[in-house]
Amino acid sequence: MMELTRKGDYAIRGIVYLAGQPLDRVSLLSDIAAAVDVPQTFLAKIFQQFSKSGIVKSYRGTGGGFILARPPEQITLLEVVEAVEGPITPNRCVMAPGECERDSFCTVHPVWDRVKRQVRTMLAEISLKDLTCG
Amino acid sequence: MMELTRKGDYAIRGIVYLAGQPLDRVSLLSDIAAAVDVPQTFLAKIFQQFSKSGIVKSYRGTGGGFILARPPEQITLLEVVEAVEGPITPNRCVMAPGECERDSFCTVHPVWDRVKRQVRTMLAEISLKDLTCG
DNA sequence: TCCTAAAAGGACTGTGATGGTCCCTTTATA
DNA sequence: TATAAAGGGACCATCACAGTCCTTTTAGGA
Numbered sequence: 362m363m364e365l366t367r368k369g370d371y372a373i374r375g376i377v378y379l380a381g382q383p384l385d386r387v388s389l390l391s392d393i394a395a396a397v398d399v400p401q402t403f404l405a406k407i408f409q410q411f412s413k414s415g416i417v418k419s420y421r422g423t424g425g426g427f428i429l430a431r432p433p434e435q436i437t438l439l440e441v442v443e444a445v446e447g448p449i450t451p452n453r454c455v456m457a458p459g460e461c462e463r464d465s466f467c468t469v470h471p472v473w474d475r476v477k478r479q480v481r482t483m484l485a486e487i488s489l490k491d492l493t494c495g
Numbered sequence: 496m497m498e499l500t501r502k503g504d505y506a507i508r509g510i511v512y513l514a515g516q517p518l519d520r521v522s523l524l525s526d527i528a529a530a531v532d533v534p535q536t537f538l539a540k541i542f543q544q545f546s547k548s549g550i551v552k553s554y555r556g557t558g559g560g561f562i563l564a565r566p567p568e569q570i571t572l573l574e575v576v577e578a579v580e581g582p583i584t585p586n587r588c589v590m591a592p593g594e595c596e597r598d599s600f601c602t603v604h605p606v607w608d609r610v611k612r613q614v615r616t617m618l619a620e621i622s623l624k625d626l627t628c629g
Numbered sequence: 630t631c632c633t634a635a636a637a638g639g640a641c642t643g644t645g646a647t648g649g650t651c652c653c654t655t656t657a658t659a
Numbered sequence: 660t661a662t663a664a665a666g667g668g669a670c671c672a673t674c675a676c677a678g679t680c681c682t683t684t685t686a687g688g689a
Contacts, residue, residue, distance in 0.1 A: 362580040363497040363614065365607075367677065370586065373603055390636075403678055409637065422686025423634045438606065446496040452504065468626045469507055472572065473499075476617055480497065483610055492602045501648065524665075537649055543666065556657025557663045 365446070371399045372407045372445040373438070373492075379417065380433040380489035387426040407445055414444040433489035439481055441489075449484075451476050499580070505533045506541045506579040507572070507626075513551065514567040514623035521560040541579055548578040567627060573618035583618075585610050 374397040382388055390408060394401035408427055411417040418430045429436065443449060452473040508531040516522055524542060528535035542561055545551040552564045563570065577583060586607040 362499060362503060362576065363583050363585045363611075365496060365586045366675090369496060377602070400678065402680075405636075406638090406678090412636090419636060420686080421634085421636045421684075424687065425635045425685085427636090438603075442496065449497050451497045452499045468511070468628065469572075472617070472621055472626075476614055477497075479613055479617060480610055483613060484606070487606055492606075494602065500646090534649065536651080539665075540649090540667090546665090553665060554657080555655070555663085555665045558658065559656085559664045561665090 363451070365442070368403075368407060369442055369446045371397070371404060372411070373441060374399060375404055375407060376411065376416065376429075376436075376441050377489060377492045379427060379429055380436070381493040384429060384432065387420060387424070387428050389426045393427070410445050411441075414440070416440060416444055429489075433493060436489045437485045438487040438489075438492070439484035442484060449477055449481055451480075497585070499576070502537075502541060503576055503580045505531070505538060506545070506575060508533060509538055509541060510545065510550065510563075510570075510575050510623060511626045513561060513563055514570070515627040518563065518566065521554060521558065521562050523560045527561070544579050545575075548574070550574060550578055563623070567623035570623045571619045572621040572623075572626070573615055575623075576618060583611055583615055585614075 375393050378393055378397050379388055390405055391401055393408075394404045397404075408417060408419070412419045412427075415430050416436055417427045419425070419427050439449075452469070509527050512527055512531050513522055524539055525535055527542075528538045531538075542551060542553070546553045546561075549564050550570055551561045553559070553561050573583075586603075
């Protein structure tokens with residue numbers, strides 16, 4: 362259980378690469394894809410999600426490409442993961458109150474809630490700066 | 496990400512129900528399935544896995560059924576979840592050393608390792624006794 | 630203004646995991 | 660020996676995942 366999908370894996374690779382570039386340098390998708398060894402068309406979808414989430418800024422046309430929307434120390438691993446994988450929810454119960462009819466008498470509920478918060482906290486403590494070698 | 500499958504959910508329901516029964520009482524699969532509202536044929540598979548993992552003991556034939564293999568305070572939620580879902584591995588990297596070719600230079604690696612250990616610890620701290628109302 | 634470079638976005642597809650069902654076998658009891 | 664139960668194998672439908680492909684939009688440059 363709890364496995365990151367390939368998409369999430371690719372997403373992290375791509376964004377970490379971008380964070381490792383000079384911050385004012387606009388990177389081509391094709392360059393990123395080649396550098397981190399991910400199919401370009403697939404990575405395109407991922408970066409579209411980043412763009413919508415406000416993690417990267419994109420520029421179209423000649424000389425276009427991607428750039429981090431904020432400095433690396435202000436982007437957390439949690440943000441990156443949730444941008445492409447959706448919210449972290451160990452169990453459907455945890456999602457929204459009332460979503461689970463067993464809600465009121467489900468003793469396992471609070472356990473998943475703790476797990477969820479702990480994991481989110483751990484991921485939120487890591488920034489892209491921590492993940493680049495420089 | 497990190498979502499428990501339906502199988503894991505059912506597994507927990509079933510085993511918690513069993514832990515809530517008198518400990519010397521052999522429960523029929525059909526009773527358990529009805530009580531926790533899970534298709535009996537599916538729950539059968541789950542309890543077979545429990546049986547192999549040594550979480551429950553099974554008896555065949557007339558008067559047969561299932562019973563916890565150990566007292567509820569000695570069975571952890573971690574055991575139950577891993578019995579049916581397999582090991583908790585947030586990222587393929589974390590599995591075995593060398594499994595990931597990016598291993599040596601993957602800065603994200605240690606993060607997933609921490610997440611994995613934290614989650615396992617939290618689940619290992621909860622026993623079936625904690626999950627039954629009595 | 631046209632051509633070209635790039636991202637945006639929609640539609641489509643193969644594959645594998647999930648969530649089951651069905652049926653036969655084995656084991657035990659009465 | 661009939662019956663009650665779990666064990667186990669085979670099968671199947673659906674859906675998410677992991678991509679591909681093609682068209683559209685946006686922007687620069689000649």
